[in-house]
Amino acid sequence: MTEASTTTRALTFANGDLTLEGAVHLPATTPAPGVVVCHPHPQYGGDMENNVVLAACRALAERGCAALRFNFRGIGRSEGDFDPGQDAQADARAALAHLRSLPEVDSKRIGLIGYSFGALVAAEVASGALQALALVSPPVGMADLRVAWGCPALIVAGDGDDFASPDRLRTIAEAPGVELHLVAGADHFWGGYEDELSEPLAEFFGRHCLQAT
Numbered sequence: 001m002t003e004a005s006t007t008t009r010a011l012t013f014a015n016g017d018l019t020l021e022g023a024v025h026l027p028a029t030t031p032a033p034g035v036v037v038c039h040p041h042p043q044y045g046g047d048m049e050n051n052v053v054l055a056a057c058r059a060l061a062e063r064g065c066a067a068l069r070f071n072f073r074g075i076g077r078s079e080g081d082f083d084p085g086q087d088a089q090a091d092a093r094a095a096l097a098h099l100r101s102l103p104e105v106d107s108k109r110i111g112l113i114g115y116s117f118g119a120l121v122a123a124e125v126a127s128g129a130l131q132a133l134a135l136v137s138p139p140v141g142m143a144d145l146r147v148a149w150g151c152p153a154l155i156v157a158g159d160g161d162d163f164a165s166p167d168r169l170r171t172i173a174e175a176p177g178v179e180l181h182l183v184a185g186a187d188h189f190w191g192g193y194e195d196e197l198s199e200p201l202a203e204f205f206g207r208h209c210l211q212a213t
Contacts, residue, residue, distance in 0.1 A: 018079040022098075048076065115137060130150075
């Protein structure tokens with residue numbers, strides 16, 4: 001499958017009284033499994049147009065999974081004021097609910113990805129209701145990471161990441177059901193390493209979502 005056989009559609013969805021903006025990347029064949037992708041912290045320029053977020057969504061759609069990226073409240077055209085705590089988690093849950101409601105998506109095969117700050121949000125939101133969870137460059141050097149997720153999990157990081165210590169990630173990956181993929185030479189921002197990031201993500205969700213029944 002090539003990117004030409006996928007489509008991308010802008011959308012909005014509600015979280016309470018707020019309207020959040022997003023976009024869904026759809027594979028050639030639907031209904032398909034779906035994955036929500038959470039962006040990094042806006043204080044450092046993070047939004048749904050981030051290079052890692054886009055690379056993940058494109059790779060998933062090419063592999064046969066729908067992928068929904070969105071802006072947290074207060075970012076881009078999403079209404080409200082940004083809040084890195086419970087409100088951000090509520091936004092991610094609303095994105096998951098909207099993804100499940102799309103006619104092109106199989107609501108029983110849903111996954112979640114978070115990058116950097118988005119990984120911290122995803123780790124808090126994840127539960128056994130998901131088929132799979134992936135955390136890209138979780139900043140474990142700056143914040144604690146919840147690890148009781150109840151679903152298969154993949155951690156992807158660069159071995160040159162100053163915010164996601166490989167040694168700390170190896171310890172986290174000792175938990176049952178957690179895989180770790182380290183990319184040689186990549187740092188926290190993945191510039192020039194988007195393909196090396198996309199492949200393990202697409203393989204992981206292909207294994208746990210596409211093959212799930």
